[in-house]
Amino acid sequence: MMQTSKVDVQNLPTYNPSTRSNRICDLASKRKLTCMIYFTIITILIVVGSVISFYASSKRLKKTAKSTSSSSVVNEQFEVTTIVTDTRSLINKDLPPLITPNDTIYGVYEAFMGYNSTIASPYTNGTGQYHLDESPSNACDGNIATKYVNFGLCAADAHICGCGSQTGLHIELKRGAPLVTGFQICTGDDYPGRDPILVTLEGSNHSGTDLLVGSSWSLIYVGDSDLKSDPGRHKCGTIQMFPNSNRYKSYRFLILSVRQVLDCAQYSELQLYGY
Numbered sequence: 001m002m003q004t005s006k007v008d009v010q011n012l013p014t015y016n017p018s019t020r021s022n023r024i025c026d027l028a029s030k031r032k033l034t035c036m037i038y039f040t041i042i043t044i045l046i047v048v049g050s051v052i053s054f055y056a057s058s059k060r061l062k063k064t065a066k067s068t069s070s071s072s073v074v075n076e077q078f079e080v081t082t083i084v085t086d087t088r089s090l091i092n093k094d095l096p097p098l099i100t101p102n103d104t105i106y107g108v109y110e111a112f113m114g115y116n117s118t119i120a121s122p123y124t125n126g127t128g129q130y131h132l133d134e135s136p137s138n139a140c141d142g143n144i145a146t147k148y149v150n151f152g153l154c155a156a157d158a159h160i161c162g163c164g165s166q167t168g169l170h171i172e173l174k175r176g177a178p179l180v181t182g183f184q185i186c187t188g189d190d191y192p193g194r195d196p197i198l199v200t201l202e203g204s205n206h207s208g209t210d211l212l213v214g215s216s217w218s219l220i221y222v223g224d225s226d227l228k229s230d231p232g233r234h235k236c237g238t239i240q241m242f243p244n245s246n247r248y249k250s251y252r253f254l255i256l257s258v259r260q261v262l263d264c265a266q267y268s269e270l271q272l273y274g275y
């Protein structure tokens, strides 16, 4: 049996199309307004986001540009460093040379390790001479544009096998007795055939004329000058390092052989390294 409840008919809401329409319009207006608000907010957010994104991109671009610039600077520094440390083109500037222009330097000839040597003289078209403008001091002035030329037992233009061999120089250092552990040879401006190939280095704590006596010297190094592969003119071989535990105040550098049969030996620099 269906149950019913008592309803107050008088109080029932009446149907009014206009009222519904107004409500719908109101609702639509509210939705439209809400949509406009949402649209405005989204638009603002998009604009703000775009501005922030653009600003961030600009910052990244500036940072990238700055990084690229820094990289270029680093690369430039590296290139400079490479040039400075290229020991085949320049004297090594990272190590202080032990020979200075104030040291006493003599050119010698008829000189072989452990044996006596003879003082060379400025050139007068004889034997045992070095070029007038290319004296032994040129080999130790720190300038690869100046060279030392010694004709040995030959006259200029002799072009005899052995010319330039058994020539060299000895140095009495004013700084005292350093421990030499390396040397470096640089080429002259011309004639690659004059480059020293096999060389010797001896040390002594004698001085003066005693340095012409072979027994005054102790052998430190015999071997390659590192110019066997021609580095070019006005270029240096790498520093030849060797073990040495003895300090000497004087050093004798001699040439055993040059690259080709020519009339002399030449080199622009001899530098000793150590401490």
Ligand SMILES: [Ca+2]
Binding pocket: 138, 139, 140, 141, 142, 143, 144, 145, 146, 147, 268, 269
């Ligand atoms: Ca020089």
